[in-house]
Amino acid sequence: MTTSLYVRLPHRPIQSPERWSAGALASVPFALVREEGAQGAQRIQREGTSRPDELPGADRLILLLPAADVLLVPANVPPLATPKLRLALPNLVEDRLVQDAQQCHIALGPRLRAAPARGWRAPREPQSRALMIADRAWVRFILDTFAVHKHRTCHLLPAQLCVPFETAAPVPAPTAEAAGELVRAEPSLDAPAEVPAVAAAAPVAPATIALDAAPPTDPDAPVAVDITVRTGPAEGYGLRLLPANVANWLAIAPTPATLMVSPALRALAPGLSADPATATLDWSTWAAGARDALASGEADLCQFDFARGGVAGMDWSLWRLPIALAVLIVAVQLIGMNARWLTLRAEQKRLDTAMRAQLQTAFPNTPVILDPPAQMRRQVEQLRLAAGKSAPEDFLPLADRFAQAATGLAPDALLALDYHGRALTVTLKDGTDTAALRTAARNVGLNMDAAEAPRGAEATVPGSRWTVSIAQ
Known part of the structure; x- marks a missing residue:
C-alpha cells in the first residue's frame, strides 16, 4: 500500500523565465490518495490547495502538466542509443514548432503502433511514437520548485493523457457471400433508394472533453477554464478560456465527444451541467487516469536531462526483499562467528586448565603458573641436566x-x-x-x-x- 500525491499545475506564465518567481506556483490544487497495489482501490485521504513547500509527504509525487503546455507530435523515432537519441529528437520536430527546438524538452511518448517483440535487444527499425514537447525552462522551474517536497519518486504527466478515453469497438467486415450477393444484384427501378454498403464505415471513437477550473498563476488574474481534449490513445490538446467563451467553443468542439465537468465549474457555468449525459470530473478521475498512464510507462516527461536517477530517485520498495535477505545473511554470519568464537574460547580455557593441573601435579613446588608449556619444558630440562643427560640443543x-x-x-x-x-x-x-x-x-x-x-x-x-x- 502506497500513497500518491496528485498535483494539477497552472499554465506557463507569459512572462520571460527571468521574471518567474515562487508566485507562479503559489497555490496548487492537490489530492493525497492511498493506493492498494498497482490496480487496487484508490481512496482520497485529503484534497485542497496549498503551497508546494506545505504539501503533505507521499511515496510518489505525480504532477499533471496542463494540456495546453504539452504538444503531442507523431514521429518516426530512429533506433539510437539514449545520448544520441536526445540529440536527434529536436531535428524530428523543428519544422512543426514555432519556437526554437533547442529550448524545448522533448520526451518519448506512447507508441502509435505495436512494435515487434525483440526481448532485451533494442529495436532495429524506426518506431512510430508520439513525442511530448514542453518548454524546457518551465519544466526545470517546476521540478526545482517541488524538489523540497518529501517524496521517493516524481513523475510529470501531460493532462491530456490522464483523462479517460474509450476506443471504439471494431465493426466486423461483411462475409464473402454477402459481398458476392451485393455484386451480383442487378439494378431495378423497383429497388429502394438505399443500398447497403459492402463494407461498413470505420467506427469513430468519441473524444473526451474535460472542463476544470484552471489553477491561477496570478492572484489578480480572472478565473479561467482549463479545457483538456483527448482524441485518441496518444492524441490530445488543451486550451484556456474565460467562462463566457466556453459555450461558443463547445459549439465547434469535436464530435462525438464525452463531456466531463468539474464541480467547481457548475457554479460558474450552470449550462454546462444541464445535459444529463455530462460526467463529473473530480480527483478520482484524474488519479485513475494518471495511474493508467504511469502503468504504460510511456507518458512520463521526466526523461533525459530531467530523469530522476541516483539514490534519491530510486524506488526502494522494489529492493525490500533483496535488502532483507542481505541483512539476514549478515546476521546469520555474525551469529555464527560469535558462536564459534565462544566455543573456541571455552576450549582454550579447558586446555589451559588441564595444562595447569598437569604442571601442578608434576611439579607441585611451582609458585606461579604463567605459561604452562614453557614452564613444563624448563622443569623437564632441569631434571634432565640433574640426571646427567644431554639436552637436544647441547x-x-x-x-x-x-x-x-x-x-x-x-x-x-x-x-x-x-x-x-x-x-x-x-x-x-x-x-x-x-x-x-x-x-x-x-x-x-x-x-x-x-x-x-x-x-x-x-x-x-x-x-x-x-x-x-x-x-x-
Whole structure:
C-alpha cells in the first residue's frame, strides 16, 4: 500500500523565465490518495490547495502538466542509443514548432503502433511514437520548485493523457457471400433508394472533453477554464478560456465527444451541467487516469536531462526483499562467528586448565603458573641436566645430528664448526651443494639457515656460514 500525491499545475506564465518567481506556483490544487497495489482501490485521504513547500509527504509525487503546455507530435523515432537519441529528437520536430527546438524538452511518448517483440535487444527499425514537447525552462522551474517536497519518486504527466478515453469497438467486415450477393444484384427501378454498403464505415471513437477550473498563476488574474481534449490513445490538446467563451467553443468542439465537468465549474457555468449525459470530473478521475498512464510507462516527461536517477530517485520498495535477505545473511554470519568464537574460547580455557593441573601435579613446588608449556619444558630440562643427560640443543647431540646429515659432504667441505647459543655455526667451502645439505638436515630434525657475515678475526675464514639449530 502506497500513497500518491496528485498535483494539477497552472499554465506557463507569459512572462520571460527571468521574471518567474515562487508566485507562479503559489497555490496548487492537490489530492493525497492511498493506493492498494498497482490496480487496487484508490481512496482520497485529503484534497485542497496549498503551497508546494506545505504539501503533505507521499511515496510518489505525480504532477499533471496542463494540456495546453504539452504538444503531442507523431514521429518516426530512429533506433539510437539514449545520448544520441536526445540529440536527434529536436531535428524530428523543428519544422512543426514555432519556437526554437533547442529550448524545448522533448520526451518519448506512447507508441502509435505495436512494435515487434525483440526481448532485451533494442529495436532495429524506426518506431512510430508520439513525442511530448514542453518548454524546457518551465519544466526545470517546476521540478526545482517541488524538489523540497518529501517524496521517493516524481513523475510529470501531460493532462491530456490522464483523462479517460474509450476506443471504439471494431465493426466486423461483411462475409464473402454477402459481398458476392451485393455484386451480383442487378439494378431495378423497383429497388429502394438505399443500398447497403459492402463494407461498413470505420467506427469513430468519441473524444473526451474535460472542463476544470484552471489553477491561477496570478492572484489578480480572472478565473479561467482549463479545457483538456483527448482524441485518441496518444492524441490530445488543451486550451484556456474565460467562462463566457466556453459555450461558443463547445459549439465547434469535436464530435462525438464525452463531456466531463468539474464541480467547481457548475457554479460558474450552470449550462454546462444541464445535459444529463455530462460526467463529473473530480480527483478520482484524474488519479485513475494518471495511474493508467504511469502503468504504460510511456507518458512520463521526466526523461533525459530531467530523469530522476541516483539514490534519491530510486524506488526502494522494489529492493525490500533483496535488502532483507542481505541483512539476514549478515546476521546469520555474525551469529555464527560469535558462536564459534565462544566455543573456541571455552576450549582454550579447558586446555589451559588441564595444562595447569598437569604442571601442578608434576611439579607441585611451582609458585606461579604463567605459561604452562614453557614452564613444563624448563622443569623437564632441569631434571634432565640433574640426571646427567644431554639436552637436544647441547653440542654433542646437535653435532651428532649434523654429522648424520653431512655424510654426503666431501672431506674438505667443512672448514669450521662453532657452538654458541644452543646452535652450531658451520663454515662450508665455496661450491658446496648446500641445497642437498639443507634437505638432509631437515630430514634429521635440524634447521639450516644462512648466518650473518663474519666480523673481526673470523672474517679471515673463507666460505659460507650457516646456523644449524633444532627444528621447532
